[in-house]
């Protein structure tokens with residue numbers, strides 16, 4: 001990092017101006033006395049973490065579930081900055097007058113920052129982001145100075161050795177290097193938080209797209225059906241053309257690095273007349289991947305790739321949601337970081353197969369997640385939502401079905417944990433609800449959907465009392481005010497009547513407790529979809545072969561059959577080459 005991140009708007013300019021003032025102050029008074037500069041920088045840097053930590057803590061007392069990940073990050077950061085300050089006080093050995101100045105500076109900056117943080121949290125995080133970058137620059141110069149003058153390279157203070165677990169004969173150079181790395185991390189965290197808050201206040205962006213929307217023109221001569229399935233649907237402020245949804249469909253056409261391709265943009269654009277497209281399952285992390293060439297939403301390139309898809313759909317006035325996915329035990333060592341084991345609530349292997357680079361193969365032996373790893377995955381969901389928002393998705397859908405990680409936590413055949421995430425229904429549901437809370441800090445709850453498959457045994461999963469479990473889940477999701485509950489009725493892609501299950505109670509529980517819309521899927525055809533009273537019906541396979549499915553259903557036109565051989569992987573064939581309806 002040799003220069004500051006580019007400011008993008010007026011508040012960024014204010015933040016960088018304040019930073020430049022700090023640099024002027026340091027240059028004027030401390031010139032090349034980098035040890036003292038470090039003390040000054042660490043003095044101001046220690047404050048934001050403390051203030052943010054305190055503010056979030058106050059917020060947290062009011063609503064404990066929210067901001068979980070942030071509290072930990074910011075409090076750790078505050079402690080880390082405190083250690084920087086103590087370390088450089090030991091190194092620079094300021095005299096009593098300088099120490100008094102440090103205290104005064106801290107007090108002044110504390111109040112200044114606290115006020116900014118309360119009223120302009122985004123600017124506050126941006127300021128800290130820039131301050132941290134300033135620290136990185138300063139430490140780089142400090143490092144050069146010490147490298148050129150070995151006399152300056154004193155022994156590392158004991159507190160630094162203990163805190164960073166350095167070698168017992170560590171030197172100042174080693175300390176500067178670790179501190180500089182810390183500051184890089186802090187800069188990133190604070191810029192990311194600022195970006196998140198940016199996104200939260202950018203509803204106008206979404207509004208603009210809605211204003212540009214044009215209804216697609218249907219010109220069929222056949223009679224319009226007497227049904228509301230093809231009329232607009234208002235999911236609060238989000239307007240769908242109709243109540244027909246494209247179900248999420250994995251097509252394995254991303255790059256090996258999980259980057260969506262232009263071909264995918266063309267595919268989704270063709271299907272933009274759906275009321276809502278739920279884009280295919282998309283891994284939130286490398287660990288969350290289980291199949292070859294599925295897309296991700298954790299890297300910048302993936303986010304950029306998705307943005308092109310979203311833009312293409314929006315240009316046609318469509319709405320698009322992204323299905324956030326972590327496969328858990330349904331994976332193979334090939335995809336895991338360092339070819340490690342896939343993770344699961346409990347180390348129980350599925351009788352299931354996945355596509356890897358060499359073809360279809362059994363899943364690998366999973367390991368059970370350590371308690372401390374669970375909040376990290378929740379945080380990855382939050383970050384994935386940040387990226388989805390950056391890419392412009394109107395909504396996100398939490399994939400809680402089909403035997404993947406969330407489903408593995410929910411059901412008692414796959415979750416035999418003895419901690420807070422296993423055992424009772426409440427405990428097994430905890431992971432899902434924490435993810436909902438984490439994502440709710442990025443998307444408002446009415447822009448979040450959740451997919452469940454209460455009676456589906458897809459991927460070797462079952463529960464001893466699914467009705468009670470999923471009634472409870474529907475109620476909880478309703479209480480969170482989610483946009484929709486998306487229910488796979490029966491065995492995914494198979495028998496709709498595989499078990500006796502009361503789906504209506506699920507929909508009612510969800511809506512009675514504050515959820516907005518019900519969405520049904522699995523084996524629906526025109527007749528069934530027009531008969532049901534659920535708000536939205538999702539179609540999977542029919543959308544593969546009929547890009548204009550809504551038009552065909554509405555006007556009672558024949559459907560093209562899908563070619564199963566081209567479902568997973570390949571190129572345009574069986575993907576973007578299915579025809580739109582024509583009379584000839």
Ligand SMILES: Cc1cc2nc3c(=O)[nH]c(=O)nc-3n(C[C@H](O)[C@H](O)[C@H](O)COP(=O)(O)O)c2cc1C
Pocket residue numbers: 247248249250251280281323399401402451488492493494521522523524538539540541542567568
């Ligand atoms: C090729 C293919 C890919 C699928 N990918 C996903 C997916 O990514 N996420 C998901 O939740 N379900 C996935 N499903 C399940 C579908 O969303 C849907 O539940 C299933 O096809 C039943 O609906 P349908 O009868 O309308 O096709 C997939 C199904 C198929 C056939």
